[in-house]
Amino acid sequence: MSASLAILGRLLRQVKPLSGWMLLAICAGLATIICGIGLMTLSAYLISVAAQHPSLSALAVTMLGVRIFGVVRGVVRYIERLISHDLTFRLLARFRVWFYRALEPLVPARLLSTEGSLSTTNYTSGDLLSRLVADVEMLQEFYVRVISPPVIALIIGAGMYFILGAYNVRFALVLLAFMLLGGLIIPMALYWMSRKLGQRLIMARAALNTSLVDSIQGVADLLIFDRQHEQLQRTLQLNRQLIRYQALQAAIDGLREGLDIMLSDGCAWAMLIVAIPLVRTGQLNGIYLALIILAALSSFEAIRPLANAAQQLGNSLAAARRLFMVVDEPPPVRDPEAPAPTLDHYDIQVRHLSFRYQAQEADVIKDLDFQVEQGHCLAIVGPSGAGKSTLANLLVRFWEYERGSIRLGGHELHEFQQQDIHRYIGVVEQHPHLFNGTIRENLLLGCPDATQEQIEHAARQAMLHDFIQELPDGYETRIGEQGVKLSGGERQRLTIARVILKDAPVLILDEATAHLDTVSEQSILEALRTFMRGRTTIIITHRLVGLEYADEILVMRAGRIIERGLHHELLQIEGLYWHLWTQQQQVLQTERW
Numbered sequence: 294m295s296a297s298l299a300i301l302g303r304l305l306r307q308v309k310p311l312s313g314w315m316l317l318a319i320c321a322g323l324a325t326i327i328c329g330i331g332l333m334t335l336s337a338y339l340i341s342v343a344a345q346h347p348s349l350s351a352l353a354v355t356m357l358g359v360r361i362f363g364v365v366r367g368v369v370r371y372i373e374r375l376i377s378h379d380l381t382f383r384l385l386a387r388f389r390v391w392f393y394r395a396l397e398p399l400v401p402a403r404l405l406s407t408e409g410s411l412s413t414t415n416y417t418s419g420d421l422l423s424r425l426v427a428d429v430e431m432l433q434e435f436y437v438r439v440i441s442p443p444v445i446a447l448i449i450g451a452g453m454y455f456i457l458g459a460y461n462v463r464f465a466l467v468l469l470a471f472m473l474l475g476g477l478i479i480p481m482a483l484y485w486m487s488r489k490l491g492q493r494l495i496m497a498r499a500a501l502n503t504s505l506v507d508s509i510q511g512v513a514d515l516l517i518f519d520r521q522h523e524q525l526q527r528t529l530q531l532n533r534q535l536i537r538y539q540a541l542q543a544a545i546d547g548l549r550e551g552l553d554i555m556l557s558d559g560c561a562w563a564m565l566i567v568a569i570p571l572v573r574t575g576q577l578n579g580i581y582l583a584l585i586i587l588a589a590l591s592s593f594e595a596i597r598p599l600a601n602a603a604q605q606l607g608n609s610l611a612a613a614r615r616l617f618m619v620v621d622e623p624p625p626v627r628d629p630e631a632p633a634p635t636l637d638h639y640d641i642q643v644r645h646l647s648f649r650y651q652a653q654e655a656d657v658i659k660d661l662d663f664q665v666e667q668g669h670c671l672a673i674v675g676p677s678g679a680g681k682s683t684l685a686n687l688l689v690r691f692w693e694y695e696r697g698s699i700r701l702g703g704h705e706l707h708e709f710q711q712q713d714i715h716r717y718i719g720v721v722e723q724h725p726h727l728f729n730g731t732i733r734e735n736l737l738l739g740c741p742d743a744t745q746e747q748i749e750h751a752a753r754q755a756m757l758h759d760f761i762q763e764l765p766d767g768y769e770t771r772i773g774e775q776g777v778k779l780s781g782g783e784r785q786r787l788t789i790a791r792v793i794l795k796d797a798p799v800l801i802l803d804e805a806t807a808h809l810d811t812v813s814e815q816s817i818l819e820a821l822r823t824f825m826r827g828r829t830t831i832i833i834t835h836r837l838v839g840l841e842y843a844d845e846i847l848v849m850r851a852g853r854i855i856e857r858g859l860h861h862e863l864l865q866i867e868g869l870y871w872h873l874w875t876q877q878q879q880v881l882q883t884e885r886w
């Protein structure tokens with residue numbers, strides 16, 4: 294209960310900057326209902342009085358009142374809808390930006406992480422999409438249906454209690470009883486009924502989204518392994534689950550609407566039962582009979598949304614809980630308060646660095662010690678799982694290290710804001726992401742202000758320019774999601790060109806040429822060597838190609854450096870490097886054939 298109140302408090306705080314608009318929406322809502330009550334009561338009065346055949350002039354004021362209430366009601370309803378929708382869309386936009394901003398510092402360590410990472414929760418892309426779209430959308434119900442109806446109901450309820458009490462206190466008590474039933478007891482019961490359901494609905498929708506995204510992303514593999522039917526069945530099962538919950542929700546909705554009608558009609562009956570004897574005994578003028586009944590009936594317009602509000606409250610709280618869960622994840626890397634030091638040289642020093650992804654797991658990096666002088670090139674090689682990419686992730690501050698030291702230009706990495714590190718270091722990742730846009734847009738990621746000349750220069754260095762020139766749309770060619778319209782090698786060259794364009798003083802090339810054929814690999818390495826000149830470079834690779842030019846080679850196995858030296862030195866000692874190199878030479882011989 295206290296957790297729900299805390300979430301409610303946080304949601305209300307979000308609306309604070311727009312509280313002026315919120316107040317306006319409440320006022321317009323209030324005016325709509327007052328006009329509704331005015332219209333009904335005056336109409337009832339008019340009909341009752343007209344039945345006594347008075348002169349037309351005696352009815353003129355009432356008729357004018359009916360007209361005014363009728364017109365104004367339409368206008369204020371329109372204004373109320375306009376303001377509340379505008380407010381909702383502003384809030385939704387704020388929520389999406391707020392949630393996305395909260396996601397950024399969690400990438401990639403706490404998001405899209407694998408089982409067993411530091412994170413207590415694992416989020417898949419489908420699940421995140423569901424939070425970002427469906428859960429945020431669910432919050433619109435909170436602002437439209439949960440906040441203003443109770444305020445309006447309270448004001449109308451109190452007002453009607455005093456007005457009807459002025460005629461006879463029994464009217465006021467009957468109305469109060471029905472309003473408490475319709476505005477408090479039934480909503481509480483509905484909240485209790487739909488509280489768990491809301492949570493289950495949201496989870497079921499998220500599971501379905503996750504499965505759909507997984508199916509779409511893996512469609513090629515599913516077809517190749519002929520497993521599309523199983524995946525379809527899994528997705529259908531999740532869909533059935535969602536439909537079951539939706540049906541339950543619909544049943545509760547139906548119950549709510551039925552109870553709504555029963556209550557307002559019941560209230561009218563109860564009022565009649567109280568009023569008729571009063572009219573008979575002359576304690577109430579018969580003209581007011583219909584007026585009182587219709588006033589009570591129309592005031593239910595303020596009570597009716599409360600049951601829906603209570604139902605939506607459960608859903609909104611469940612959605613908000615899921616959003617806050619991600620937002621409250623502690624970022625894996627915290628930026629320092631102090632401004633980042635300015636650098637005049639870019640050497641890297643790693644001292645006694647050890648790292649593990651999860652406290653109870655073994656170290657994947659063990660007591661690493663190395664140094665790369667400014668402008669030098671260090672190569673890190675080793676079998677799969679040796680910890681090479683983990684080291685690269687630590688260097689770009691995607692993960693935090695606690696044991697040992699990493700210094701850039703003489704300063705500990707902890708002293709830098711992450712965005713400064715990302716400014717200093719250009720990375721060709723092992724699995725880079727290409728956006729569903731044009732070649733130019735993807736290249737501009739490296740330097741948004743680059744001129745056409747600079748773009749072409751980078752593309753030439755990455756041996757991509759000629760290929761782009763042959764495309765009908767050249768640099769404006771759309772490459773599809775993840776660059777599907779490009780070959781693996783073209784994608785890799787695009788990511789290399791992107792980094793060249795970024796022009797950072799430090800370079801990390803993680804398997805930068807893995808998807809290229811031997812001839813292209815040699816030429817790109819040649820071009821990269823020119824680009825690397827004067828830059829501090831770390832090359833991470835399985836393929837022992839072009840490493841004769843490295844100033845030092847570290848051979849890693851199981852998180853440790855087991856050999857280090859120059860290419861020819863490592864060949865002489867005939868250790869793991871020599872072993873990997875000889876094996877690779879045999880493969881290269883075959884490739885050449």
Ligand SMILES: Nc1ncnc2c1ncn2[C@@H]1O[C@H](COP(=O)(O)OP(=O)(O)OP(=O)(O)O)[C@@H](O)[C@H]1O
Pocket residue numbers: 406407409410411650657675676677678679680681682683684723835
């Ligand atoms: N996010 C993660 N959470 C938990 N363990 C991880 C994570 N990423 C990598 N590991 C583990 O850390 C170890 C080192 O992985 P890493 O990716 O650094 O190796 P690598 O040398 O780069 O391998 P490859 O050459 O195949 O890319 C592996 O045992 C891997 O399972």
